[in-house]
Amino acid sequence: MPERQVYDVVVIGAGPVGENVADRAVRGGLSAVIVESELVGGECSYWACIPSKALLRSGDARRAALRVDGARQAVTGGLDAAAVLARRDSFVGDWDDAGQVSWLESAGIDLVRGHGRLTGPREVTVTTPDGEVHLAARHAVALATGTRAxxxxxxxxxxxxxxxxxxxxxxxxxxxxxxxxxxxxxxxxxxxxxxxxxxxxxxxxxxxxxxxxxxxxxxxxxxxxxxxxxxxxxxxxxxxxxxxxxxxxxxxxxxxxxxxxxxxxxxxGREPRTDDLGLGAVGLGSERGWLDVDETLRVLGPDGEPVEWLYAVGDINHRNLLTHQGKYQARAAGDVIAARAQGGTVDDAPWGVHAATADHRAVTQVVFTDPQVASAGLTAAAADEAGYRTRVVEADLGAVSGASLHADGYVGRARMVVDEDRGVVLGATFVGQDVAELLFSAAVAVAGEVPLDRLWHAVPPFPTSSEVWLRLLEAYGRPVARG
CATH class of the missing domain: 3.50.50.60 (FAD/NAD(P)-binding domain)
Known part of the structure; x- marks a missing residue:
């Protein structure tokens, strides 16, 4: 049996989620190693978010020009497909992960290439082209293997x-x-x-x-x-x-x-990459399926209690199959691993630094279609299902000066879902050209539970598409003066 290599944290999966778990743990004073069977950077970097948006951008830019008189006359041809594909290749480094590996090294994170499996509590065996590598974790193992189509x-x-x-x-x-x-x-x-x-x-x-x-x-x-x-x-x-x-x-x-x-x-749809992770070796039964976690991302065992040393972060816990939400979870998980290892305070109350509360109440997501779809928090249907007493207001995004200047004949729509009992925004959705850039304001309003009477004092600049917030607030109704 080869000698074990011992680290404070072992992470299986070097996508954006696994990278962030390891990085936060190292920043917290721990040692970390990451195991990857494919490319460092994962699905998002090479086969999803980055290349798909690179493919879409050229067509979006062409159509944006066609929607502005004066620019449209300059557009005399279609896309150069070869150039579009070459640009995509540049964003994925021609499917070479040398740049991502260099980042791991600069962050003080070790890398083992191969397929990692749990072989016991805090034990991971990695099958590599040269044989097996045995890793042991003093404090935690984090599973961040994501999903497949x-x-x-x-x-x-x-x-x-x-x-x-x-x-x-x-x-x-x-x-x-x-x-x-x-x-x-x-x-x-x-x-x-x-x-x-x-x-x-x-x-x-x-x-x-x-x-x-x-x-x-x-x-x-x-x-x-x-x-x-x-x-x-x-x-x-x-x-x-x-x-x-x-x-x-x-x-x-x-x-x-x-x-x-x-x-x-x-x-x-997607399915979790949990089928060959050795879950049975640590008493988790099925070798396939989504992993349930607590608010600090620890895996829940068959008895519903958290496994103290085992974390499942990102897509495989099925909370939100979104890279940015996975990275958000990863920051919480890496920080709480460090806190627990060093006997620090664990802040796992709702909205605490070690709790992934936004997964339930303030998820942000963008569909990069034309028009774009951008949403934060709950839809009207989801809010009703959750039992909130709601009011829904809408606005014509194309009627906002900034949007009409942005594109001739701009077509778009915005919706705000309000919790009537607390007077806060539960969710917002925007559909229109380039609305992704409106979304963070909605995320702040939802996650911060900003009261509507205070939101009236957040003044959107003129002339920008963000004035749609003013239209939504006007549709809801101005707050009553305080007595």
Whole structure:
């Protein structure tokens, strides 16, 4: 048995979440090692957030120019697909993680490349090309292995070797035609990206677009996708998928139609990468599934009690499958690991420094479609389901001076959900061009539980799109003067 290497913290998974857990632990005075079987930087850096937004940006910029008279006359051609793909490659470093590895070194975090598995309490065995490496944690092991695309093993789909998000952002050739199965954020973003690059895109959407967002998001995004040439087939599913010998894919649909395309992309959800983590070796039973955690991100055992030394951070705990929320969890987890290791105070009350409270009440998310969809906190439906007494107010974003100056014929909408009993904002959603930049103001209002009568004193500058906040407050009604 090779000698064990001992650290204060062992992190499995070197995506943005795992990197942040290790970094915060090291900043707190602990030693840390991170284990990674693929590229340091993880899914977000190489197969999701970064390359997908790089693919989308060129088309967004072109359309932005076309929406401003004077600039539109200068746009005389379409996108240069080769240049777009080359720009994407630059953002992922041609799928080389040397830069990310250099950052780990500068942060004082060691790296072991290979597949890590739990082999006992605070014990991790890493299978590397050169054999096994045995790691021991004095204080904590953090699991940050994320998720993979879920490809249903039905109607021949897996056998047809479909694209997932990985192939969908990394392809080096624009397919002549593409079928997208799904209607969520990944499906909508990649359908738009490849349509911009010249592919004939058809979306098969079993229910509706962007379920879980405010309904007007689906309405505005769907209309714009169709204007961009995407064929939307709502209420239609594939019942058989087969890849022909020549490479084309044939989809037989449940409405009796047949679709023949160059490629098919499946975007029907994510599944946790927990199937080969050795969970059984530490008494957690099933080797597959999401991991439940407490507010400081410790894994809950079969008895519902936290495993004192084991943390699950990011996507695998299923709280929010969003990189930025995972990084938020990671900062809390890394800090509380250091606090517990050194006998410090643990602040795990709601909104405490070691509690991931925002996961429940102040989640921010952006869908980088055209128009963008940006939301913070609860939707109207989610607030009602949670039992709040609410009032919903809306505003026409296109009627705001800043938005109308931003683009000719600007179309957009904003909604604010108010807790009537406390007079605070529970959630806000914006749909429109470039609304992502409005979102942090909503996050502050929601997480800070800013009273509406105080929010009236946050004066948005003129002429900017942020004046939509004034329109929302006016729709709600000005506070009554204090007696």
């Amino acid at each position: 879920h490809v249903p093993d039905t109607f021949g789909l897996r056998a047809a070797q479909p694209w997932t998000n990985r192939e969908g952002v990394a392809a080096r050739v624009v397919p002549e035609s593409l079928a997208v199965i799904g209607g969520g954020a990944v499906a909508c973003e990649l359908a738009g990206a490849w349509a911009d690059l010249g592919s004939a895109v058809t979306m098969l959407v079993r229910h509706d677009l962007l379920a879980g967002y405010e309904p007007f998001a689906a309405e505005l995004v769907g209309k714009r996708l169709e204007e961009r040439g995407v064929t939307l087939r709502r209420g239609v599913s594939a019942r058989r998928v087969e890849r022909e010998a020549g490479g084309a894919v044939v989809l037989e649909c449940d409405d009796g139609s047949t679709l023949r395309v160059a490629e098919v992309l499946v975007a029907t």
